[in-house]
Amino acid sequence: MKDTSTTTRERFLEIIESIDLITSWSKQIIKPIDFLTTPQNVMVFNACVMRLQVIGEHVGKLLKDESNLLEKHNEIPWLAIYDMRNIISHEYSHIDEDIIFSTIREDLPALKSVIQQILNQLS
Secondary structure, rough: OOOOOHHHHHHHHHHHHHHHHHHHHHHOOOOHHHHHHHHHHHHHHHHHHHHHHHHHHHHHHHHHHHOOOOOOOOOOOOHHHHHHHHHHHHHHHHHHHHHHHHHHHHHHHHHHHHHHHHHHHHH
């Protein structure tokens, strides 16, 4: 039987991949309302939100990891990332484009930097 468990390193790499995809997809979005101006931008919004959900899912699993790699980096609000995942999962129709825009522009670059630091430590 094939082992389908995801390693800690793989989780961090998938977070980086999600951040890179979100950044690429949303580069033409200048302000939050832009997500809602065309069907194409709505699709971008939905894709970005789905990838934020993926990030939150991985963070949730990493928070339960016994190695406690995340607690060394308390400059990142890990629990808030997981909480955003829960909101996305359970209140999808009420997701605020302002919050998503702010998360993409302000929070993801710092998260990526910390994840890269952690990956360097794991190497």
